[in-house]
Structure formats: structure tokens, C-alpha cells
Amino acid sequence: xxxxxxxxxxxxxxLFVVVFAFFTMQTERFAAPDNLFNVARxxxxxxxxxxxxxxxxxxxxxxxxxxSVVGLSSVLVGVLSSILGLNIWVSxxxxxxxxxxxxxxxxxxxxxxxxxxxxxxLAMMSAARxxxxxxxxxxxxxxxxxxxxxxxxxxxxxxxxxxxxxxPVFIALVLVILGVLLLRRTxxxxxxxxxxxxxxxxxxxxxxxxRIKLFAYSFTGLLCGLGGVxxxxxxxxxxxxxxxxxxxxxxxxxxxxxxxxxxxxxxxTGTIIGVGVMAILRNGLNLIGVxxxxxxxxxxxxxxxxxxxxxxxxxxxxxxxxxx
Amino acid sequence: xxxxxxxxxxxxxxxxxxxxxxxxxxxxxxxWNKAPNFGEHANxxxxxxxxxxxxxxxxxxxxxxxxxxxxxSVASVLALSASVIATLAVNGSNLLIAILAxxxxxxxxxxxxxxxxxxxxxxxxxxxxGTMAIYRAAVTLFTQAKWIGPLPAGMAFIGxxxxxxxxxxxxxxxxxxxxxKCRLGRYIQAIGGNESAVHLSGISVRKVKLLVxxxxxxxxxxxxxxxxxxxxxxxANMALGYELNVIAAVVIGGTSISGGxxxxxxxxxxxxxxxxxxxxxxxxxASIYWHKLILGGVILAAVLLDKLRYLTKQ
Numbered sequence: 333x334x335x336x337x338x339x340x341x342x343x344x345x346x347l348f349v350v351v352f353a354f355f356t357m358q359t360e361r362f363a364a365p366d367n368l369f370n371v372a373r374x375x376x377x378x379x380x381x382x383x384x385x386x387x388x389x390x391x392x393x394x395x396x397x398x399x400s401v402v403g404l405s406s407v408l409v410g411v412l413s414s415i416l417g418l419n420i421w422v423s424x425x426x427x428x429x430x431x432x433x434x435x436x437x438x439x440x441x442x443x444x445x446x447x448x449x450x451x452x453x454l455a456m457m458s459a460a461r462x463x464x465x466x467x468x469x470x471x472x473x474x475x476x477x478x479x480x481x482x483x484x485x486x487x488x489x490x491x492x493x494x495x496x497x498x499x500p501v502f503i504a505l506v507l508v509i510l511g512v513l514l515l516r517r518t519x520x521x522x523x524x525x526x527x528x529x530x531x532x533x534x535x536x537x538x539x540x541x542x543r544i545k546l547f548a549y550s551f552t553g554l555l556c557g558l559g560g561v562x563x564x565x566x567x568x569x570x571x572x573x574x575x576x577x578x579x580x581x582x583x584x585x586x587x588x589x590x591x592x593x594x595x596x597x598x599x600x601t602g603t604i605i606g607v608g609v610m611a612i613l614r615n616g617l618n619l620i621g622v623x624x625x626x627x628x629x630x631x632x633x634x635x636x637x638x639x640x641x642x643x644x645x646x647x648x649x650x651x652x653x654x655x656x
Numbered sequence: 657x658x659x660x661x662x663x664x665x666x667x668x669x670x671x672x673x674x675x676x677x678x679x680x681x682x683x684x685x686x687x688w689n690k691a692p693n694f695g696e697h698a699n700x701x702x703x704x705x706x707x708x709x710x711x712x713x714x715x716x717x718x719x720x721x722x723x724x725x726x727x728x729s730v731a732s733v734l735a736l737s738a739s740v741i742a743t744l745a746v747n748g749s750n751l752l753i754a755i756l757a758x759x760x761x762x763x764x765x766x767x768x769x770x771x772x773x774x775x776x777x778x779x780x781x782x783x784x785x786g787t788m789a790i791y792r793a794a795v796t797l798f799t800q801a802k803w804i805g806p807l808p809a810g811m812a813f814i815g816x817x818x819x820x821x822x823x824x825x826x827x828x829x830x831x832x833x834x835x836x837k838c839r840l841g842r843y844i845q846a847i848g849g850n851e852s853a854v855h856l857s858g859i860s861v862r863k864v865k866l867l868v869x870x871x872x873x874x875x876x877x878x879x880x881x882x883x884x885x886x887x888x889x890x891x892a893n894m895a896l897g898y899e900l901n902v903i904a905a906v907v908i909g910g911t912s913i914s915g916g917x918x919x920x921x922x923x924x925x926x927x928x929x930x931x932x933x934x935x936x937x938x939x940x941x942a943s944i945y946w947h948k949l950i951l952g953g954v955i956l957a958a959v960l961l962d963k964l965r966y967l968t969k970q
Contacts, residue, residue, distance in 0.1 A: 458952035459952025587782055632790035
């Protein structure tokens with residue numbers, strides 16, 4: 333019993349199954365493979381960004397600039413290739429590195445200047461979104477080469493049992509697996525948990541807290557850069573408000589997935605199921621004709637219920653510990 | 657013999673609001689000379705109005721952040737309560753009753769935040785992230801996403817001329833006095849400094865926090881009243897994204913986001929800085945797209961200065 337309660341992902345997994353079953357029963361179109369693949373394609377960027385954000389939150393920090401950095405990176409692809417005439421792939425690489433740069437700046441201000449993560453990333457949120465608007469003067473940029481546009485539509489496969497997987501989904505899957513391995517199997521991953529559990533204790537036991545935190549923020553920035561490029565390819569245009577609301581959706585996914593905002597707890601598997609819950613919730617509600625307005629309401633309630641369930645589970649666990 | 661001058665200088669350096677004040681002063685002097693239209697009556701009034709709307713919310717947010725919390729739902733509360741007031745007013749109900757109903761709704765929204773945070777122990781950022789979406793959805797459903805207006809003539813004075821600035825002044829003065837002179841105000845600051853110490857000294861931390869979030873909801877409604885009156889209407893997406901402006905104003909004003917230290921005056925200055933910057937970009941013919949970029953820099957500079965002040969103090 334207590335081992336089940338210890339499993340952080342269980343609650344969100346049950347939620348996923350319930351939501352999935354509900355929509356499958358409500359509408360036939362929901363469970364159709366191409367609908368599900370399409371949903372996965374649309375949410376691959378959020379999944380990529382959430383991998384990084386999970387690490388940041390496990391270290392006990394937060395990053396609310398993720399959506400803006402996605403927007404900046406998406407804009408850079410268009411500005412560099414369409415306006416400055418750079419090669420599209422070079423533009424992509426620069427855009428990804430710009431994301432890394434934003435994350436690095438976040439990390440340096442948080443570790444070196446010892447500023448609060450929420451303030452630093454609030455400033456970055458404003459600055460990166462501002463830069464995205466300045467660069468595009470508020471309009472979107474299109475006119476990408478066909479090879480780049482195909483990137484968002486391409487599929488990988490056939491993979492046995494599954495068939496063809498959209499390329500963005502494949503990229504997201506690879507990054508998720510990398511993230512899981514990094515957190516579970518490497519010293520860096522253990523360091524991330526240790527720093528989140530107790531920074532002071534980690535420092536005293538010889539862990540380089542500075543390097544671990546800097547890594548978490550930079551890696552998140554890098555993933556946001558990649559997410560921006562992926563979004564530009566999927567939408568075949570650079571939109572300055574790309575990734576708007578990502579901070580909200582990513583934090584919701586991470587928290588639903590069982591990560592604690594106090595740090596030290598959580599994992600990427602849970603987060604990805606959380607992203608999945610949001611994706612199918614939005615898609616399913618769309619399919620059964622629930623207006624957009626209600627969806628915000630649902631997401632808000634789901635977020636609060638997820639944390640409540642987590643609190644409840646922790647309380648139960650304490651009680652069981654006392655009994656045995 | 658001691659050196660009184662240096663001692664005084666050191667003490668001046670310790671004033672929390674000083675960087676914001678100096679920055680605001682320099683910006684105003686610069687603009688007065690560079691932008692011929694800056695000193696115009698209409699421009700100053702529009703700056704004052706914008707400062708008031710963000711500033712009134714920032715006063716409540718200062719109290720919230722002093723307790724070590726945060727409230728991302730203020731802008732949604734503003735829209736919800738303003739739309740309730742506007743709907744009642746347009747449908748011919750008594751203005752006073754409409755305003756009281758709005759204030760009640762706003763305070764109730766704040767109370768719900770406070771209850772979730774204190775009794776169910778959900779972290780403030782998550783609670784208010786959730787209620788931000790919920791309240792915004794509620795106002796959109798309530799108004800059917802329609803524009804509500806024009807408002808009855810009796811409401812216009814609240815958002816016109818110097819009235820918003822006067823309301824802000826009144827609210828800032830009362831809250832400042834309350835925070836510094838009342839026992840409850842000192843509890844608010846003490847909770848941010850060390851919550852368990854306050855708890856151990858027999859004060860109900862829950863009640864104090866609940867009150868602070870209710871105050872924040874109440875003030876968001878007042879800001880909504882000013883906003884709706886000044887544009888003579890209300891709509892579901894009003895003040896969208898303002899929660900960040902409000903938090904930025906508080907942070908620029910030198911309030912520490914980890915709680916315990918800060919001031920209402922600083923937050924009002926922060927709100928003023930943001931609206932002056934915005935006006936400057938328009939007057940200097942720069943693209944307003946620069947606003948967010950510059951704002952990000954200003955927030956960082958402000959917290960860095962604050963850090964520096966803290967270090968020199970030690």
C-alpha cells in the first residue's frame with residue numbers, strides 16, 4: 333500500500349486513463365490514430381520544454397520565461413533566414429543557441445548574483461518576448477524553404493507495432509528518454525535531486541551546486557530554443573507570440589506529474605503524462621464542442637485538484653508511516 | 657570625532673525606495689526636455705491613470721509578497737469584478753449596490769485564494785496560477801465575451817481627471833500606515849521574515865494570510881473600477897497579462913520577493929516608472945515593442961541594486 337502511495341506518477345496516470353476513456357466513449361473521432369498523432373505533434377514542443385522545466389523545478393527553482401524563449405527562438409529562425417538571408421539550417425542552430433544563451437543568463441543571475449529564480453525569469457520573460465516583438469515588429473514571418481517546412485510534417489518509420497511517427501513526436505520522445513536517463517542514471521541527475529532536497533547539505537557533501545543549477549537553467553533554455561525551431565517548422569511561420577502560455581501549461585504539467593515546487597521530488601515520466609493529460613483534455617473538449625472559455629476553467633481546476641491529491645497522498649503516507 | 661556626513665550618506669543608501677525614486681526623477685527630467693509633449697496635460701493624466709491602475713493592485717500585491725506569497729490571479733479578479741459592476745450598472749441597478757457587489761466578488765475571489773493557500777496548503781504560485789485561469793474563464797462565461805457598456809454617467813468621474821491618482825494616493829497612504837503602525841501590519845511583515853516564529857508566538861498565521869489575499873482581491877476590484885470607468889466599459893479580456901506588470905512594479909520598488917521586506921511607496925514608484933517608460937516610447941517615436949524588452953532590463957537592474965544595497969549593509 334505504501335509503495336503505491338510512494339509512486340508519484342500514479343495519480344496523474346489514473347487521471348490520464350480516466351480522461352482518455354471518457355473522451356473515447358464520448359466521441360469516435362478522439363481515439364482515431366490520426367487524431368492522436370496530430371495531438372502528439374501539436375504538443376511535442378511543450379513536452380520538450382517540460383523536460384527541462386522538470387529539472388529546474390526539482391532543483392527547487394522555477395522558470396517562467398520558457399514561453400518567451402520559445403517565441404524568441406521561433407522568431408530568430410524567420411528573421412535570420414528570411415530577412416538576413418542566412419542558410420535555414422544555420423539559422424536553426426543559431427536559434428537553438430539563442431535559447432541556450434537565455435537559459436545561461438537566467439542561470440548565471442540565479443547562481444552568481446543569487447537572485448530569486450522567479451524574479452530573474454520574470455525579467456527574462458519580459459525581455460525575450462520584447463525582443464521577439466522588436467525583431468518582427470509584431471508581425472509573423474513566413475516563406476521558409478520547403479525542406480524546413482517538411483520537417484514539421486515528416487514521419488519516421490515504419491516502426492514495428494506503431495507505424496509512422498511524426499518527426500516532432502520522435503524528437504520529443506528521444507529527449508524525454510535522454511532526460512529520464514540523465515536524471516536516473518548519472519551523477520548530474522542525482523546532484524539535481526540532492527540540490528533540490530537540501531542545497532546546504534549538497535554543498536557540504538561536496539556537490540558543485542553552482543554547476544548543477546547552471547546546467548538546469550541552461551538546458552531548459554536549450555530545449556526552449558529547440559522547441560521554438562520545432563514550432564516554426566510545424567506552423568511554417570515565425571510568430572512572435574509563439575509559446576504564449578507555455579509557462580502556465582508546462583508548470584501545470586510538471587506539478588500534475590508529481591514534482592514538488594519545494595524541490596527534491598519529481599520525475600520526467602510524470603511530467604510527460606501531465607503534458608498528455610492537458611493535450612487530450614484540450615483536444616477532447618474541442619471535439620465534443622466545448623468552447624475555449626471552458627477549457628481554461630477545466631485546466632485551472634485540474635491543476636488545483638492535482639496538487640490537492642498530492643497533499644492528500646503525502647498526508648496518508650505520513651499516517652501509514654506512523655502506524656507501522 | 658565622527659564623520660556625520662558619511663554616516664548620513666550610508667543611511668541614505670539604505671533607503672529601499674531610493675533607486676526607484678532616482679530613476680523616476682531622471683526619466684522625468686530627461687523626457688521633459690527631450691519629448692515636447694511629455695509635459696502636456698493629457699499625457700500626464702494618462703500616465704497618472706495607468707500608474708493608478710497598476711499601482712492600486714501593486715499595493716495589495718506588496719502585502720501579499722511581504723507574507724512570502726504571490727498572487728497571479730489579480731488581473732483576472734479585476735476583469736471579473738469590473739464586469740459584474742458594469743453588468744449591474746448597465747442593467748440599471750443602483751450604482752452603489754453594483755460597486756458593493758463587485759467589491760464583494762473581488763474580496764471573495766481573494767478569500768478563495770487565501771483558503772486554498774492556507775487551509776489546503778497549496779503553494780501560492782500554483783493556487784493563483786489555477787485561479788487565474790478559473791476567474792478569467794468565469795468572466796468570459798459571465799459576459800459571453802461581449803463588450804459591456806457604455807456605463808452610466810455617474811461612474812465616469814471615478815476614472816477621469818486626477819481622480820484615479822487620488823484614489824491611489826488614499827489607498828497607498830492608508831495601507832502604508834496600516835503596515836507600519838498597526839499590529840496586524842507588523843505581523844504581515846513578520847510572517848514573510850519567519851513564519852514559524854510568528855506561529856510560535858501565538859499569532860494565527862492563517863488568518864493573517866487569508867486577510868492579505870482578501871485585501872488583494874478587494875484592491876484588484878478598486879483598480880478594475882478605475883479601469884472600467886476610464887474607458888467607460890468592461891470586457892472579459894481587460895487587463896490581460898497585468899499580473900506581471902503588477903509584480904514587476906512591486907519588484908522594481910524594492911520589495912523582496914522572498915517576503916519580509918518591502919514598502920508600498922516603492923511599489924507605487926515602480927508602477928509610475930513603468931507607465932513613464934511606456935509613455936516615453938510612444939513620445940520618442942520608438943516602437944512600443946521595445947517596452948517589454950526594456951522592462952525586463954529594468955526589473956533585473958532593480959533587483960541587482962537591491963542586492964547590492966543588502967551587501968553594503970552587511
